[in-house]
Amino acid sequence: MKISIERAALLKAVSQAQSVVERRNTIPILANVLIEAEGSTVSFRATDLDIEVVDKAPAQVERAGATTVSAVMLHEIVRKLPDGSLVQLSDDAAAGRLSVMAGRSSFNLATLPREDFPVMASSEYTANFAAKAGVLKRLFDKSKFAISTEETRYYLNGVYMHVATGEDGPALRCVATDGHRLARIDAVLPEGANGMPGVIVPRKTVNELRKLLDDDEAQIAVSVSETKVRFATPEITLTSKVIDGTFPDYTRVIPMGNTRRLEVDAAEFAKAVDRVATVSSERSRAVKLSLDEDRLVLSVNAPDAGAAEEELAVAYGDERLEIGFNAKYLLEIASQVDRENAVFLFNSSGDPTLMREGNDTSAVYVVMPMRV
Template identity: 35%
Template sequence: MRLVISREALIKPLQLVAGVVERRQTLPVLSNILLVAEGDQLSLTGTDLEVELIGRVQLEEPADAGSVTVPARKLMDICKSLADDARIELELSGQKMMIKSGRSRFSLSTLPAHEFPNVEDSPETFELELPQSSLRRLIEQTGFSMAQQDVRYYLNGMLLEVKDGELRSVATDGHRLATSVSAVQTDAGSQQQIIVPRKGILELARLLQGGDESVKLVIGANHIRANVGDFTFTSKLVDGKFPDYQRVIPRNGDKELLGDRQELRQVFSRIAILSNEKYRGVRLTLNDGVLQVMANNPEQEEAEETVSVDYQGGHLEIGFNVNYLLDVLSILNSDVVRFTLLDSNSSALIQGYDEPEALYVVMPMRM
């Protein structure tokens, strides 16, 4: 196996593929990426047995065909350290991968390609295509609410639901919920619900560009595949039942607050400085036209600020984890944000004024 490639052509696919590879591995071969040269194409594959990413690069001149696995991090660090306009020669010599560029010479250990595992396929059951920007927006608007290492393993991921010509993303960690929706073209009456693991969602988001190019999603019984440009992404699905998110969304709120998103975000950020570092609680006190935000901590330090808002619902006191509020205000684009509330024990429904497709639910805190 021998090939010549420019650093510029290799670095992007290498970084994306190496991102899938975990630093600490049970199997030595999982720390490696699989290189396959054939004709004028080089393919790179990385996996952690749950998520797999294959990137393809066109070569300027045909390669001597072959396949081998090399350490992902070391190959990436070598490529990063070379000059931007460098040309890189890769040649397999016995058990070593020889890398030459200018006056630099490196020899990397290898493992045989046949030891490299691939994520096994399941029969395809469903396909859909949508713009990359739409899928990326769905992930951005909801991804921050995914749980991390929760014992309820089905929360450590994102629900993707296809129904009535819409693709909906839902994420929750049990304290808050985020959901967004985008129109897609599907067969009438087709329905699908899958849970994609957290790592799969994060890696897919890195792949997606903001443009109008489309991404094709293929859903199987226990995997999802996305074809994005020169990359093929595959992730296993989480086998579990996602909570009924429709029951979580409050429908009976009778108090509505409208406020300037950036102003509220700055107020919450300031008050958060003196909130309890562990619980991050802030108390919101609402009276007609005025919102008072307060926080204190075990050192008996206090912060308080009032802000003018559009609110005519009478007196209400309610506590929240300020981080959850800031996450929502950071992800919205609207200038005006709407809070719909019922009482101090009921969840708040938060929306951007011009973003009806995204809904956020935050549970209250006892203060």
């Protein structure tokens, strides 16, 4: 194999590949990226056996072929090469080496045979549809903060993507929860997504997917089966196994009868919570909300560190209420609000609280209170 490729194109492709590779693994080939050159394109494939990413880039191919080389090492080299340089890659299969040349720099890297590289088994996808990158970005970005990090509840370690009945008809829905807070985000159901099985997309896949969704208007081809999910643009294909488990019935924890309504400027609320939480104890991070007519007092009382209080003008017309929350959870939920106002719906100090973005019902958040 012998190719010439622009540094910018090479860096983009290799950085996507090296982020999938596991830093610590017992199988040496999994630290490598598979480089395949043919026609006028070169593809870079990386996998950790659960996720596989393939990134194609245009190149001048003098000699077709394939080899594998350390993904992290190649990424570091390309990252440090001068902007605008033309990079030449050529492999010597007999010596087990790949040479990387750009300007006056040259590197010689150890390779492993391409035959040893594992390729993810293809799957029969039961649903294929296209969605705009901006739509998928909103679904996953607004829900991923609530993914559980508790390994024992593995079925909560991802975002549950499925077809549901939303306020305005059939919806493509993403839900994540860790038992303390929940995010439920809806988008109009794309054509062809009707028969899609519900799948739990793992956290690492959600983070890798974010790199495909830069251009909001780009069309992303989505394919879903019971065991795998694939997201593809003309240049990049991301294939992932889904979490083998049953997502709990989240509809049971979304309160329906919360009538005490608080409307507050989302940005001001987030800043105030952040300020008073400065003195909260690291362990509990508890913040108390005291609500009275058109008045909200946020307070923290941490015997070891001190106390803090801040008052906000809000729209609230119900009876007096005192309720406590983990400040981190409140901040994460408030930071999801794109609109000016956040609407909180309370029942009592011991019941889950519902939060929406203004009058928009396509994004719903639930947070459990805590004793303060």
